[in-house]
Amino acid sequence: MKKIWFDITNTPHVHFQLALYRGLKQRKDAYTFEFTAREFSETTRLLKDHLGSSFKTVGGHHGKNYFGKISGLAMRTLAVYQQAPNFDVSISNGSESAIWTSWLKRECAIAFGDNDQARQWTYSRFVDFCFFPSAIDITILIKQGIKKRKATPVQRL
16 A cells, blocks of 8 residues: 655645545545645644644744745755655655655655746756646746656646
8 A cells, every 4th residue: 555645835735735635535545645744824724624633743934034944944854854754655746855855765756836936946856756737838847957757737637
């Protein structure tokens, strides 16, 4: 039985990833699931409303300045690596911590993106599969370091 790990780092990702979870959960006994989340805005509160206490909070927001973001990312990545459950596949909306942890543990990482302004370059070399809206020109993603064979345009999710 495959174990899927969802790492949720931002409020808009909650409903998106829960929809994926519910779809996968309908496949009886095919998967088990684990969730981690970053304490930021309403992310953990929304998860608590939907999952109760069936997730682990790892890390938080470290401000808007460059140094805070870099140090926060480094601290969360270390914490996620240490606290991540055993898993076969990670699913995130571009969570560097989940993707880098998957790469270090030699497990599959799947990322979903929703815009061409995000920092795909920070994880592009380490992710196994990326899904983006077809409205985003694939050449932009390739310039950000995502290999064409890893990027999958999606018409509708």
